[in-house]
Every structure is written in structure tokens, then in C-alpha cells.
Amino acid sequence: xxxxxxxxxYKVLLEFIRETRVARGVTQDVLSDRLGRGQxxxxxxxxxxxxxxVLELRDLCQQIGxxxxxxxxxxxxxxxxxxxxxxxxxxxxxPRAPHSGR
Numbered sequence: 001x002x003x004x005x006x007x008x009x010y011k012v013l014l015e016f017i018r019e020t021r022v023a024r025g026v027t028q029d030v031l032s033d034r035l036g037r038g039q040x041x042x043x044x045x046x047x048x049x050x051x052x053x054v055l056e057l058r059d060l061c062q063q064i065g066x067x068x069x070x071x072x073x074x075x076x077x078x079x080x081x082x083x084x085x086x087x088x089x090x091x092x093x094x095p096r097a098p099h100s101g102r
Contacts, residue, residue, distance in 0.1 A: 005051055012078050017060065018046045020071065024064045034063040 001032040004010050021031060028042040035042070044050035045060075052060070 005048055007026060008082060010048065013075060014046055014048050016078060017057075017070075018054075018071050019059075020066050021046075021064050024063045024066060031060070031063055035059060080086055 021028075026034075028046070029039050031041040032042045041050065041074075045052050045056075058068045061071050
């Protein structure tokens with residue numbers, strides 16, 4: 001199983017974090033001040049450069065005025081919906097020409 005940061009579900013989490021922050025009218029600057037971090041830290045989280053754990057997610061929800069349990073419930077709905085989508089078939093590769101060994 002790939003690391004969570006490389007899974008499509010993690011991208012859903014990051015998009016939902018940003019969407020929720022923006023919907024609450026909180027800028028990255030304001031959120032970073034509330035969290036006691038630099039703005040780049042929030043940007044790194046939203047871009048997936050820096051991994052976030054569940055306690056940091058809880059803090060983030062509190063600082064943007066989002067109910068943590070409600071956030072997680074909505075995230076679960078979104079994850080279930082992407083898991084229900086049919087998978088795209090893998091791209092077919094062109095067969096390689098035999099290597100002559102010369």
C-alpha cells in the first residue's frame with residue numbers, strides 16, 4: 001500500500017481542508033497566526049508538501065471554526081464517493097522492439 005500522501009484519498013483531504021478554510025473566510029495568513037506558525041506551513045499542508053496528523057487536523061478545524069467531527073464525517077462521505085467511482089483502465093504500453101544485444 002502506498003504512503004497516504006501518494007493516495008488519491010489524501011488529495012481529497014487536502015482539497016477539502018482548503019475548501020473549508022476558504023468557505024469560512026479564513027486566509028492562510030490568518031490561519032497560520034491562529035496556529036502559531038508561518039504562512040508557508042499552512043501552504044505546505046494544503047499542497048501536500050507537509051503531512052498533517054489527526055491532532056493537527058483537529059487544531060486546524062478549531063481555528064477555522066469548523067466542527068471536527070462534522071469535518072471528518074463529510075470527508076468520509078467524499079472518500080466513499082470516490083471509492084465508488086469506476087476505476088480508469090491502465091494505459092496500454094506499446095510493445096518494445098526486441099533488443100538485439102549488440
